[in-house]
Amino acid sequence: MGKILLETKHLSKRFCRDPKLSLRYTIADIFWEFRRKPEGENRLRSGEFWSVYDVNLQLRAGEVLGLIGHNGAGKSTLINLIMGILRPTLGQVRWYTNRVIMIDSQAGLNSLQTGRENIYNLLSMYGVGENLIKNKINDIIDYSGIQTFIDAPVGTYSTGMRLRLAFSIYTQLKPDVFIIDEALGGGDIRFQQRFQNYLRDYIQDGGSILVVSHEMYQIKSLCHRVILFNQGQVYNTGQPDEIIYTYNELMLARKNNSNSSAPTIQIDQSPQPIDEDLVPGEKLGLVEIEEVEVTAVDGKEITSGSKVKFQMTCNSQLDDYAVIIAFSVGTDELFPMGMMMGKYGEEYYKLKKGQNQFCCFVDKLPLLPGKYQLKISIIENDIYDTLALKGYQDKPVYFEVKGYNDLQLNFARSYKYLFYIPTKWE
Structure with missing residues (x-):
């Protein structure tokens, strides 16, 4: 250091x-x-x-x-x-x-001013010249992802939008x-990934x-x-x-x-409905997920911080078809908790007709000891319709992270939002 x-x-x-x-x-x-x-x-x-x-x-x-x-x-x-x-x-x-810069839940923004006005005021307060602000402001707005609302009062923004705007401003300093x-939980999955990478x-x-x-x-x-x-x-x-x-x-x-006399929580073991974000498409069923494996790269037990491989094999009736692959992680008590998402947008994977195999690697698994369930979805790249699901209506894939003996000491119990797990895809 x-x-x-x-x-x-x-x-x-x-x-x-x-x-x-x-x-x-x-x-x-x-x-x-x-x-x-x-x-x-x-x-x-x-x-x-x-x-x-x-x-x-x-x-x-x-x-x-x-x-x-x-x-x-x-x-x-x-x-x-x-x-x-x-x-x-x-x-x-x-x-x-x-x-020194501080970002909190209020993000240091003036609720009565617009997002654009806040950009000028905050950067000016930290000594950035007007010409430089003019040159940078469009990049800041694009980076925040709230172009449509940039001229609306910040008081009308959600907490996530506030944090995204503040983060986009402060990174220039x-x-x-x-x-x-x-202030690390604001924004959607993609923005959180960008925040973490920055x-x-x-x-x-x-x-x-x-x-x-x-x-x-x-x-x-x-x-x-x-x-x-x-x-x-x-x-x-x-x-x-x-x-x-x-x-x-x-x-x-x-x-x-x-x-000490808290009542026991009963867990619903009935089949879970498909998530609201997973929209069944007309081609649902033309792709079948056949096998899913979760293994430690070193061949030993999966532990907190170890390098782990997530692999999925599917059979497709579609050929040369652009898709997004998503692995969702959670527990019986709390799902979803985290997500590993493949390429999307202009960079995407393509299904070929017949058997396909996709895998991703997590360099340091960010999960504490416990038993986790894994659900998989294959989604059309352009219209986000669902092509195949595993674990949503049928039994999910379970894997265990070893470590301390008490499996109840799992940080996921306190989660309030979905986090993105950094991965390398092949």
Whole structure:
């Protein structure tokens, strides 16, 4: 790793639950500062609590540092302290660069202004000249994929559209550090793939990221090091696999302590309907998926982070036919969870008459230990009608990721959206 870009020393912040006491304490703290004592006392007064306490961390050039923890653990407060939005009660934040950009769920956009106006305002605020903005603005709009809505007020945008626009703007600035606070899930699958690819190139070029997320796939696939935050303090620090496992154990312990008599969830084992996005076409049935295999490339067991091959064999009555191949991954409790999609648009695969074989490789499987199901669809490239399905109306293909013994410690339980798994197709 490179030089230190961010450092915190004994960083702490306290708040008061009682509004009346809070006002009194604020006046006392101002008086404390007038006495040339810039830091508060290392004690809690009546009604106070530590939202963040004694946090020491470093972020280096070329490093991705993840920050995870339960809701209310103090992650957002820590980010606000780091960005200077809040003043610390104790401790220091030291930046060794001024090229820092933060992307959160609001994305720093003005809701009353149009997307185009936000592009001009944000880039101007970061010192980009008007002529350069004019030269870049069409590229930014095309990259965001919201051309139709660019002259509408941002307040009418969905959260995903906001994040896509903000991301398209901020990538033009090439900062030393990106701080991403719960903003990795915006946009559709293709945009998320583009976002992930950009971040990987950015890291390889020496950029640094501090990412706060509940999405363990993002943490596992991006981060070099992860901090587990619990009740305002650093609970543990280490490699992603280790910390994610510890986080799941901690969350299970919290759940068991708060609701030891929770009712058992009954899982519907009846055949699942075809997804709404999979539209049966007139040619459905002219292609038959015969065999599906999931294997570790090294010939051993499939484990988290191992290189895995997904292979599908089908028989087609169609010849020279452009198609999209899609593998969807999930669990019995949650499906779909992730997707591996082949080429589409102007670059596509073609079915030949007779037997066809398609395979893709995942260099580092972003799944924690557990039992997963795989469903496959073959879709027409132009009109997106479905030609063949496997696992949607019949039994899916199951595969198991080995690792820790407790298979319930699966990060997928907390997923709220579909993620794209980077693959190499052959």
